[in-house]
Amino acid sequence: xxxxxxxxxxxxxxxxxxxxxxxxxxxxxxxxxxxxxxxxxxxxxxxxxxxxxxxxxxxxxxxxxxxxxxxxxxxxxxxxxxxxxxxxxxxxxxxxxxxxxxxxxxxxxxxxxxxxxxxxxxxxxxxxxxxxxxxxxxxxxxxxxxxxxxxxxxxxxxxxxxxxxxxxxxxxxxxxxxxxxxxxxxxxxxxxxxxxxxxxxxxxxxxxxxxxxxxxxxxxxxxxxxxxxxxxxxxxxxxxxxxxxxxxxxxxxxxxxxxxxxxxxxxxxxxxxxxxxxxxxxxxxxxxxxxxxxxxxxxxxxxxxxxxxxxxxxxxxxxxx
Amino acid sequence: xxxxxxxxxxxxxxxxxxxxxxxxxxxxxxxxxxxxxxxxxxxxxxxxxxxxxxxxxxxxxxxxxxxxxxxxxxxxxxxxxxxxxxxxxxxxxxxxxxxxxxxxxxxxxxxxxxxxxxxxxxxxxxxxxxxxxxxxxxxxxxxxxxxxxxxxxxxxxxxxxxxxxxxxxxxxxxxxxxxxxxxxxxxxxxxxxxxxxxxxxxxxxxxxxxxxxxxxxxxxxxxxxxxxxxxxxxxxxxxxxxxxxxxxxxxxxxxxxxxxxxxxxxxxxxxxxxxxxxxxxxxxxxxxxxxxxxxxxxxxxxxxxxxxxxxxxxxxxxxxx
Ligand SMILES: Nc1ncnc2c1ncn2[C@@H]1O[C@H](COP(=O)(O)OP(=O)(O)O)[C@@H](O)[C@H]1O
Ligand SMILES: Nc1ncnc2c1ncn2[C@@H]1O[C@H](COP(=O)(O)OP(=O)(O)O)[C@@H](O)[C@H]1O
Ligand SMILES: [Mg+2]
Ligand SMILES: [Mg+2]
Numbered sequence: 001x002x003x004x005x006x007x008x009x010x011x012x013x014x015x016x017x018x019x020x021x022x023x024x025x026x027x028x029x030x031x032x033x034x035x036x037x038x039x040x041x042x043x044x045x046x047x048x049x050x051x052x053x054x055x056x057x058x059x060x061x062x063x064x065x066x067x068x069x070x071x072x073x074x075x076x077x078x079x080x081x082x083x084x085x086x087x088x089x090x091x092x093x094x095x096x097x098x099x100x101x102x103x104x105x106x107x108x109x110x111x112x113x114x115x116x117x118x119x120x121x122x123x124x125x126x127x128x129x130x131x132x133x134x135x136x137x138x139x140x141x142x143x144x145x146x147x148x149x150x151x152x153x154x155x156x157x158x159x160x161x162x163x164x165x166x167x168x169x170x171x172x173x174x175x176x177x178x179x180x181x182x183x184x185x186x187x188x189x190x191x192x193x194x195x196x197x198x199x200x201x202x203x204x205x206x207x208x209x210x211x212x213x214x215x216x217x218x219x220x221x222x223x224x225x226x227x228x229x230x231x232x233x234x235x236x237x238x239x240x241x242x243x244x245x246x247x248x249x250x251x252x253x254x255x256x257x258x259x260x261x262x263x264x265x266x267x268x269x270x271x272x273x274x275x276x277x278x279x280x281x282x283x284x285x286x287x288x289x290x291x292x293x294x295x296x297x298x299x300x301x302x303x304x305x306x307x308x309x310x311x312x313x314x315x316x317x318x319x320x321x
Numbered sequence: 322x323x324x325x326x327x328x329x330x331x332x333x334x335x336x337x338x339x340x341x342x343x344x345x346x347x348x349x350x351x352x353x354x355x356x357x358x359x360x361x362x363x364x365x366x367x368x369x370x371x372x373x374x375x376x377x378x379x380x381x382x383x384x385x386x387x388x389x390x391x392x393x394x395x396x397x398x399x400x401x402x403x404x405x406x407x408x409x410x411x412x413x414x415x416x417x418x419x420x421x422x423x424x425x426x427x428x429x430x431x432x433x434x435x436x437x438x439x440x441x442x443x444x445x446x447x448x449x450x451x452x453x454x455x456x457x458x459x460x461x462x463x464x465x466x467x468x469x470x471x472x473x474x475x476x477x478x479x480x481x482x483x484x485x486x487x488x489x490x491x492x493x494x495x496x497x498x499x500x501x502x503x504x505x506x507x508x509x510x511x512x513x514x515x516x517x518x519x520x521x522x523x524x525x526x527x528x529x530x531x532x533x534x535x536x537x538x539x540x541x542x543x544x545x546x547x548x549x550x551x552x553x554x555x556x557x558x559x560x561x562x563x564x565x566x567x568x569x570x571x572x573x574x575x576x577x578x579x580x581x582x583x584x585x586x587x588x589x590x591x592x593x594x595x596x597x598x599x600x601x602x603x604x605x606x607x608x609x610x611x612x613x614x615x616x617x618x619x620x621x622x623x624x625x626x627x628x629x630x631x632x633x634x635x636x637x638x639x640x641x642x
Contacts, residue, residue, distance in 0.1 A: 042507040043478075156368075185367040185534060190578035190590050212508060215580030219588055238584035256512035257582060258541030260564065266519070267541070269512030273477060 001032035004206045005054070005174055010068035012046075012053050015061060019278035023049040025230040025285075026068070028304075031174070036200070036207040038221035040214060040253070044274055046230040047210045048098055051176045054208075055095050056085050072174070091121040094172035096163055096180045098210075103163060104151040110137070110162045111147025114169050121170045136165040140195055157188035164196060171203055178210045193220055214257060218242060226250050229275055229285040232304060236311035246313040248290045284316070292317060329496060329528050330379070331355040335388035337371075337378045344601050348374040350552035352388075353627065356545075358495070361522070361529040363543030363560065365536055365575070371552040371600070372532045376498040379530070380412050381405060392496070410440055413489040417501035419481035423473045429484055430455045430469045436491050458487040463517060479510035483517070490521070496528045504533065515542060536579055540564055545633075548572045551600050551608040554627060558634040568636045571609045607637065615640055 012024040024046045031037045039047055052058050054070055056077060070077040072093065077085065089095075097103045105113055114133035118124070124132075134144030140161040151159055160180065167175060177196070181189040197220060200207060209221055217224050217238070224241050226234040226249065234247040245251050252270030272289040275281055281288050287297040296316055304314045337349040348371045356362045364372050377383045379390050381397065389396045397408060416422035423432060433455045437443045443451050456466060462483040473481055482502060489497055499518070503511040515538065521527060533539055539546050540560050547557040548569065556569040567573045574591040581588060593612045606621035607613070613620070620639065627635040630642070 042509060186536070186578040186580075187367065187574060187593050189580075191592060193580075194590070194592065213580060214582040218582045218584045218586070219580045242582070242584050252509055254582070256508040258512075258515075258537040260537050260540060260579065260581060261583075263561075264541065267512035267516055269509040269516070271513070273479070273510075 001035060003030050004033045004035075004073060005029075005031040005208075006069075006071040007050075007054065008069040008071075010050070010053055010070065011066040012049050012058060012063060013066055014063045016278075021062075021277045022280055023063075023230050023277055024053065025280075027227070027230070027232055029225055029232065029235070031206050031208060033173075033206055034200070034204045035223065036209055036221045038217035038224040039208060039210045039227060040212060040217060040224060041227035042212060042274060044277065045227045046277075047227060048178055049230075050227070051095060051178050051208065051210060054176060055089055055093060056080075057089075057095075087121070090117055090172070091170050092172055093174045093176065094167040094170070095176040096167050096178060098178040098182075104159060106151055109148050109150055110154070113162075114147075114166050117166055117169045132169070136169050137162070139168075139199065140165045141191075157184055157192065160184060160188075160192055161195065164192070164199075168199055168203070168205075172205060174206045174208070175200070176208045176210075179212070180209075181216065182211070182213075189216075196220075214242075214253065226253070229277065229280060231285060231314065232312070233286065233314045234312065235304070240309070240311040244311070246307065246311070246318055247286075247315050248292055248317075249286050252289075284314075327357040327359075328355050329358040329393060330530075331389075331391040332379060333389040333391070335375070335378060335390065336386040337374050337383055338386045340601075346601050347552045347603055348600060349378055350600075350603070351624075351626075352552075352554055354547055354554060354557060356496075356528055356530060358528055359522070359526050360545070361531050361543045363539030363546040364530060364532045364549055365534060365539055365546060366549035367575075368534060369600070370549045372534075372549055373500050375549070376414065376500050376530060376532055380414055380498060382414070406440075410442075410492040411495045412498075413492070413494040413496070414498045414500060415482075415485050415489050415502045417504050419478060419485045419505070420473060422485060423481060425473055428470045428472055429459070429464065429487075432473075432484055433458055433487050433491055436488060440492055442492065454491070458491055461490065461521070462487045477510075478506050479513060482506065482514055486514075486517070486521070490525070493525075494527070496530070499529055499531045501533055502531075503538065504535065511538075518542075536576065548575065551603065553608060553637070554635075555609065555638070556636045557627060562634055566631075566634070568630065568634070568641045569609075569638045570613050570615050570640075607639070 007027060007029050010024055010027045014021040014023055027050055041047055053065060058065060111133045114136050115129040118129045118132050134147055137144050137147055142158060142161060181192050184192060211217060223237050225232050228249050234241055234250045245254060255268030270289050275285060275288060283299045284297040284302050287293045302314050302316045304312045305319060307313050307318050332352055332354055335349055335352045339346040339348055352375060366372055374383060378385050385398055390398055400408060434451050437451060437454060438445050459466060464483050503514050506514060531539060531543055543560050545557060546560050546563045547554045550571050556572045567576055574593050577589060577591045605624045607625055610616040610620040625637040625639060627637055629635050
């Protein structure tokens with residue numbers, strides 16, 4: 001598989017009145033062509049920051065990309081000028097934002113909103129753009145006659161499909177979807193994910209799928225990265241991470257979800273809370289909640305090591321083996 | 322059938338309509354069920370199907386349009402203001418969004434004290450007694466004593482939900498409507514709160530009506546599950562049985578849409594066509610018929626009631642033998 005996106009040692013901090021928010025602390029990842037990478041972590045782990053970092057949409061101030069590199073199709077995105085970057089956004093990389101309901105313009109018809117994106121990135125006539133907008137709507141299962149309707153005339157699930165139509169309107173090669181179905185009911189979520197997957201296959205799009213739902217990952221991704229306090233703590237293919245879970249935090253995530261199959265009397269969650277990103281602990285950032293904590297964890301930041309066939313784990317227990 | 326002796330709540334023909342003349346929204350439309358003391362009834366269904374309205378109408382936070390609610394054998398729909406005030410001690414509610422349901426200008430201790438004073442359990446001047454009770458309750462829900470004078474905005478979602486629970490428990494209620502109490506929380510915090518609620522139920526003998534859209538949570542938590550669709554219960558059964566042998570086509574579709582966190586599990590989704598329809602002036606007949614893959618002409622025209630098709634398993638669908 002050809003590598004489409006490569007992020008190396010990305011560090012992003014926000015300077016706020018409450019102190020320096022260390023949101024992303026050296027994240028590396030790569031996504032191949034046509035591949036879906038799931039990014040899983042709890043609120044505040046840095047998922048949206050990573051996504052916006054790749055899109056170069058970190059608000060500055062207060063945010064700043066401090067270190068690291070981002071390569072898209074071999075191009076160094078951090079070295080691009082604003083105009084070139086605009087061409088990448090929408091034309092090559094599209095993002096579905098976490099709060100979908102705020103990313104549609106309430107006073108513009110959905111058809112016009114899709115057309116706007118198409119015309120920005122393609123040199124085609126208004127009529128052609130209108131026709132393409134209609135096709136995109138049909139692709140996401142909405143009849144093209146509804147192109148003249150406004151967002152408030154659609155239900156939540158339909159609005160989300162419109163957003164996906166906009167994100168895919170320019171046949172991006174990489175789709176970054178930030179919790180695209182979190183606000184939807186399961187039946188609608190199933191419809192939306194099914195549709196994204198169908199379009200992905202058809203267009204051979206790569207995807208970074210951000211979610212906190214391990215079920216969504218298991219059913220939609222090829223690889224998964226678990227992120228905690230701005231660091232990737234475990235990475236691998238689904239079999240490696242789901243069937244041979246190594247990091248105590250990943251273990252805690254699995255212990256937190258009620259199982260449909262087994263009859264678990266009591267959930268086994270990670271105790272405690274995520275550390276304050278303005279005041280991260282020394283050593284392993286997870287050590288304050290870890291049930292296997294040793295003295296060394298409080299001093300040294302464990303490296304992310306390959307425990308075999310690309311299964312990466314950031315834990316001192318794996319280092320020893 | 323339920324043992325009448327143990328029954329704490331019974332709902333008969335409960336209706337709650339909104340609006341008048343012309344467009345009447347049938348939020349809850351002829352619901353019947355009962356809950357035994359110390360048990361948990363899970364109520365599941367997509368957003369807008371009437372779960373919250375049903376919970377609130379049972380507590381008479383909404384006045385029912387029609388129907389009876391028996392609490393410990395007495396029809397509380399007939400209760401006057403004074404009787405209702407006394408009853409509030411026994412029936413409480415926990416809301417989804419702990420932030421929106423707490424007064425931002427009240428500290429933890431003031432929040433917990435309020436119902437104790439309103440109900441006249443303690444005299445306002447009995448500072449020592451009140452402080453003691455607040456500390457007891459904080460301890461019960463796992464809130465550190467040092468937080469006693471903090472305000473909701475200073476706390477994370479999990480702790481805010483613990484305040485909501487402490488406040489609901491302040492008056493030693495018997496029955497609690499839990500309206501999506503963990504839906505807004507991250508999975509590890511969600512699991513912590515679910516464990517807490519389970520412990521409290523065991524310790525205090527509480528009866529819960531647990532409203533959620535997350536089916537794996539109710540399977541874990543509830544004794545019985547009622548599936549709601551457009552204001553009506555379409556299926557009700559013990560939790561295990563409902564998952565093992567779902568009978569209503571809607572329940573089947575709902576269960577098939579849950580993403581299973583196991584990469585080896587191949588989901589066979591029953592994809593529903595179309596969106597949930599409007600609950601305004603619904604026509605008689607099965608309300609799911611428009612989306613149902615099995616519906617025939619006979620499904621419309623006549624309203625359906627829950628029938629017992631195997632012991633303790635109730636379903637409305639006329640196609641189920
Ligand atoms: N614009 C911003 N200004 C200051 N802090 C921010 C900003 N955006 C995000 N953060 C902080 O960065 C951390 C990571 O946030 P985010 O990337 O949104 O996490 P996630 O998407 O995983 O919930 C959090 O502590 C958050 O409060
Ligand atoms: N106070 C109200 N006035 C009018 N309609 C309402 C009111 N509360 C709820 N509804 C409507 O009743 C239906 C059921 O809503 P709700 O009980 O909140 O559903 P759920 O909790 O299952 O999401 C919805 O169509 C909603 O719009
Ligand atoms: Mg986010
Ligand atoms: Mg509700």
